[in-house]
Amino acid sequence: MQRGFATGGTSSNFVKLVEVGPRDGLQNEKKVIPLATKIDLIERLAKTGLSTIEAGSFVAPKWVPQMANSSEILEHILQKKIQSPVPVSYSFLAPNTKGLQNAAALLAKNPDAYSTQNSPANIHEHINKPAVEMAVFAAATESFSQKNLNCDIKTSLERFKEVIQDAKGMGMRVRAYISVVLGCPFEGYDVDPHRVAEIATDLLESGADEISLGDTTGMGTAPRTSALLRSLSAAGLRTEDIAMHFHDTYGQALVNTAVSLEHGVRIFDSSVGGLGGCPYSPGATGNVATENMVYFMETLGMDTGVDLDAVADIGAWISGELGRPNDSTVGKAVLGARARDAATSKAKL
Numbered sequence: 001m002q003r004g005f006a007t008g009g010t011s012s013n014f015v016k017l018v019e020v021g022p023r024d025g026l027q028n029e030k031k032v033i034p035l036a037t038k039i040d041l042i043e044r045l046a047k048t049g050l051s052t053i054e055a056g057s058f059v060a061p062k063w064v065p066q067m068a069n070s071s072e073i074l075e076h077i078l079q080k081k082i083q084s085p086v087p088v089s090y091s092f093l094a095p096n097t098k099g100l101q102n103a104a105a106l107l108a109k110n111p112d113a114y115s116t117q118n119s120p121a122n123i124h125e126h127i128n129k130p131a132v133e134m135a136v137f138a139a140a141t142e143s144f145s146q147k148n149l150n151c152d153i154k155t156s157l158e159r160f161k162e163v164i165q166d167a168k169g170m171g172m173r174v175r176a177y178i179s180v181v182l183g184c185p186f187e188g189y190d191v192d193p194h195r196v197a198e199i200a201t202d203l204l205e206s207g208a209d210e211i212s213l214g215d216t217t218g219m220g221t222a223p224r225t226s227a228l229l230r231s232l233s234a235a236g237l238r239t240e241d242i243a244m245h246f247h248d249t250y251g252q253a254l255v256n257t258a259v260s261l262e263h264g265v266r267i268f269d270s271s272v273g274g275l276g277g278c279p280y281s282p283g284a285t286g287n288v289a290t291e292n293m294v295y296f297m298e299t300l301g302m303d304t305g306v307d308l309d310a311v312a313d314i315g316a317w318i319s320g321e322l323g324r325p326n327d328s329t330v331g332k333a334v335l336g337a338r339a340r341d342a343a344t345s346k347a348k349l
């Protein structure tokens, strides 16, 4: 369907979306999701123009059982050529060196199957070989760090330094999350932006390539998002190193996205069908839906390179597979408009 927004990508209006559905989106589902469904989801997403897909998590299966088959997912990515119109980087979480080593063992078995930061910058090379990146995840509050990682922030940063340096040594790109930056389920709204800046600086100094700031609880508001980004900037952080990760629990995700765009942020996390929730954040709902994010960027004349109709189809499909409602308002609207158009064309025949 023609949506009639200004389009046309230039490097200045490009916004990178990081699809977190297969990891953040699925990790909290109670029902066991078959491996084949997870792989199908990743393969479908890879065809939409998304360039980064968070595919799994090398965490303790006792803690997050739904992610227990992340090794099989990584193996599939390495062994089968997933078709994609653009080079895709597949990202996996690691909470400690054990998680990284588990991923590294699979990479070592398939050394020619993936590209690294050291690979030649040849687009065909990258299209033929997926990139694999790792992600570590800290918290902005002590309570959340204890619940999510079973250690305090200082200990987590020491562990992450090792994980980041080892992963970088293997040529991998590393992203670092900081959760609960705009509100904590245990400590409330009072999250200190200066502390967020300190943690982000520590992670960047350890070698992380990008910091994703998680509004885990969706408690972020426009003024508080702006205040946080001002604090980070005052502390010397560069917007090009920052990604924003909004959950839409209070319906503020796109407002906060607009504020972040004004501050120069150009990387946003989202989840197809609005899947998600954090197992250690009671009451947390899904990430902002990828469909909503793509549509929103299109209305602003920004270019994500992502096919909105294709992600709308995937959102409806995966919601059906999981037996849950499709949480993307845009996804439902796109499919509704398509059904109306089809009915109108049929009536004209």
Ligand SMILES: CC(C)(COP(=O)([O-])OP(=O)([O-])OC[C@H]1O[C@@H](n2cnc3c(N)ncnc32)[C@H](O)[C@@H]1OP(=O)([O-])[O-])[C@@H](O)C(=O)NCCC(=O)NCCSC(=O)C[C@@](C)(O)CC(=O)[O-]
Binding pocket: 024, 027, 057, 058, 059, 060, 061, 062, 063, 064, 093, 095, 096, 098, 099, 100, 102, 137, 148, 149, 150, 177, 178, 179, 180, 214, 215, 216, 245, 278, 279, 280
């Ligand atoms: C960090 C630990 C492991 C500490 O947990 P612990 O219990 O303190 O760890 P431990 O070192 O004492 O080990 C306990 C057991 O786990 C095993 N183990 C230990 N590490 C691993 C590993 N990597 N892979 C596989 N197994 C592992 C270890 O071998 C041992 O096994 P046992 O001897 O009992 O059989 C645990 O707290 C953990 O896995 N936490 C992860 C929690 C998580 O995944 N949360 C969700 C991701 S964060 C998120 O969703 C937020 C985000 C990123 O989306 C952004 C936002 O919205 O905020």
